[in-house]
Amino acid sequence: xxxxxxxxxxxxxxxxxxxxxxxxxxxxxxxxxxxxxxxxxxxxxxxxxxxxxxxxxxxxxxxxxxxxxxxxxxxxxxxxxxxxxxxxxxxxxxxxxxxxxxxxxxxxxxxx
Amino acid sequence: xxxxxxxxxxxxxxxxxxxxxxxxxxxxxxxxxxxxxxxxxxxxxxxxxxxxxxxxxxxxxxxxxxxxxxxxxxxxxxxxxxxxxxxxxxxxxxxxxxxxxxxxxxxxxxxxxx
Numbered sequence: 078x079x080x081x082x083x084x085x086x087x088x089x090x091x092x093x094x095x096x097x098x099x100x101x102x103x104x105x106x107x108x109x110x111x112x113x114x115x116x117x118x119x120x121x122x123x124x125x126x127x128x129x130x131x132x133x134x135x136x137x138x139x140x141x142x143x144x145x146x147x148x149x150x151x152x153x154x155x156x157x158x159x160x161x162x163x164x165x166x167x168x169x170x171x172x173x174x175x176x177x178x179x180x181x182x183x184x185x186x187x188x189x
Numbered sequence: 190x191x192x193x194x195x196x197x198x199x200x201x202x203x204x205x206x207x208x209x210x211x212x213x214x215x216x217x218x219x220x221x222x223x224x225x226x227x228x229x230x231x232x233x234x235x236x237x238x239x240x241x242x243x244x245x246x247x248x249x250x251x252x253x254x255x256x257x258x259x260x261x262x263x264x265x266x267x268x269x270x271x272x273x274x275x276x277x278x279x280x281x282x283x284x285x286x287x288x289x290x291x292x293x294x295x296x297x298x299x300x301x302x303x
Contacts, residue, residue: 108290119279119294120232127288165232167292175220175285176239177292181231 079104081168083180091188096153098183100166109142109149110177112165120165120179153185161187191215195280195295202270202302210265210298212280218293220283221263222247223255225276226297232279238263270302 080103090096100109108127112120124133126142126149133140137160139152153160163182170176196211214221222237224247234247238257252274254266263282267274277299283292 108288110290110292112292119297120281120292121294122291125289125291163231169285169290175218175283175290176222176237177220177281177283177290179224179232184229 079170079178081166081178081180083164083166083183085183086181087184087186089186089188090156092158093155096156096160096185098151098164098166098185100149100151100180102147102168104171105146106168107146108169109146110167111140111149111151112167112179114163114165114182116162118162120163156185156187158187158189161185193280193282193293193295195278195298197298198296199299200301202267202300204270204272204302206270208267208270210267210278210280210300212263212265212295213261214263214282214293215261216282216284216293217260218282218284219260221257222281222283223253223263223265224279224281225249225274226279227276235265235278267300272302274300275302276300 110125111123114120130144131142137154141150163184165182166180167177193214219240223235224232233249236255238244277297280295281292
C-alpha cells in the first residue's frame, strides 16, 4: 500500500548546527505537508508544497518538493532550542485527497 | 473557532475497564481519524471516517471501536483496556479544497492502563 517514509528517525545536533529531514513517498503526491510536534504537544501544520520542484522558506526553515513529487525535505539553518520537536511529512492518499498519510517523523533534539 | 476538541486530556484505567475518548470538530470536515503515539514514535492510524455513517479500520484497530453518527463527533471506544493500550491518543480532522490539504489535531489524551 501507499507509504511515506522519513529519515533519519532521530537527530541530535549542537545548537547552531543545521538539520535536514528527508521524506519519501511510494507514490506520486499531489501535495506534501509538513507538521511540527513540540514535546508534549500535538502536531501542528507548518506548510504545504504543491508544485514539482517547489521551494518555500519560513525564516530559517526551507522546504523542498522533489521534481517527481515523490520526495521532500525540510532543512533548518542554525538550529535553536525552539526547533526541538518531531517533524512529520504527510501527503494525501491517492484514494481520497482529504485522507492524509503521515511519515514516521524525525525527532530533533538540540544541545544548548 | 474551537477546531478539534478532545476529552479527557488524561485518563488512568484498570485492565479490563472500558471507556470512550471524545472528539469533536467544528470545521465541518468530512474526514476524521484517530491515531495513537507511543513514546518516541510516530503516529499510527487506528480508525478513520470519511463522513457520517462511514468508518474504516486503520493500521492498528484491534481493541478499539468507533462510530460517526454526525459530522462533528467521532468517539473512540476502548472495549477492554490492556496495558498495551497505554499511549497518547490524537484525534484529527482534515480537508482538501482547491488543492490545499491540511489536518488539524486535538490536544491529545494521555491514557495509562494499569
